Amino acid sequence: MSSAEFKTSKTRHDSMEKKMQKKATALKTRIDKLDKFTPPKHDKEIKFIDPAGQQFIKKTVLHVRKMDVKFKKKTLISQVNLSLKYGEHVNIQGVNGSGKTTFIKQILASKDYFNQSISIGYFDQLNQNLILTQSVWQNSIADSTQDNQVVFHVLSALGLLAFKDRLAMNLSGGQKVRLQLAKVLLGSHQVIILDEPTNYLDLKAKQALITFLNNYPGSVILISHDVAFTNQIRGKTYFIKNKRWLDSLSVQTFSNRNQGNLMDLKYRLDAMIQNPDTDIDDIRKIKQQIDDLTSEK
Structure with a gap:
């Protein structure tokens, strides 16, 4: 390579290096302006203490x-x-x-x-x-x-x-x-x-x-x-x-017993409604018992 060619090549290389440095500086400036990222912290399990x-x-x-x-x-x-x-x-x-x-x-x-x-x-x-x-x-x-x-x-x-x-x-x-x-x-x-x-x-x-x-x-x-x-x-x-x-165990027993009582009351209510001689107050009493049991389920 002649002396003139070497100088031309070096000048071109220096120019490219300056451009790259300029871009790198600009990129660093942009990064510095970004919000800092902090990894999320995982809360430790809180332990209450009772000295007594x-x-x-x-x-x-x-x-x-x-x-x-x-x-x-x-x-x-x-x-x-x-x-x-x-x-x-x-x-x-x-x-x-x-x-x-x-x-x-x-x-x-x-x-x-x-x-x-x-x-x-x-x-x-x-x-x-x-x-x-x-x-x-x-x-x-x-x-x-x-x-x-x-x-x-x-x-x-x-x-x-x-x-x-x-x-x-x-x-x-x-x-x-x-x-x-x-x-x-x-x-x-x-x-x-x-x-x-x-x-x-x-x-x-x-x-x-x-x-x-x-x-x-x-x-x-x-x-x-x-x-x-x-x-x-x-x-x-x-x-x-x-x-x-x-x-919990008593609730299950109580609910099962109530279910049986509920079915019995509904059967009696159906029979009373079909009987024209049934007193209306007796029907109301049975109906109230059914409502009470239903509200407890």
């Missing part, structure tokens, strides 16, 4: 025997038997007016049913034990022995973390209910009682609450109409039907 829990292992924290649940002298549930050891969870189900909340209030009204050494946390939507002049964070940790990470996680799951510095008096009604729930979950209790805790929760918060309750070291008494929610909570389920306190 060891002394209650295998001990009975609640014992109810042959108790009649009454409201204004009217019996709502007959002969309730419930024995609960530390760490056991129970769900209570029944139609509106069957006596679920009245049962809870009745056992809370008399400490004789509970182990005298335990602490009880109680949540319902009307029983808000908040200090309105304190912040969300201050209310949450007031009775808590949980570390800050657990407190952060609970508040985040219930949609309250963004308001942790806001005074409780400045929260909406739904936020106050959720803060009361957080306060009960984070409290230093051996037994927590939750009466319809999901009414102000979205799907994400419900899923978080399922995890919290299933990991809760103490005893849980849960009342909820949300069957999809309660089906994911560990523990034994009790049902209130026709003023009876029934477990």
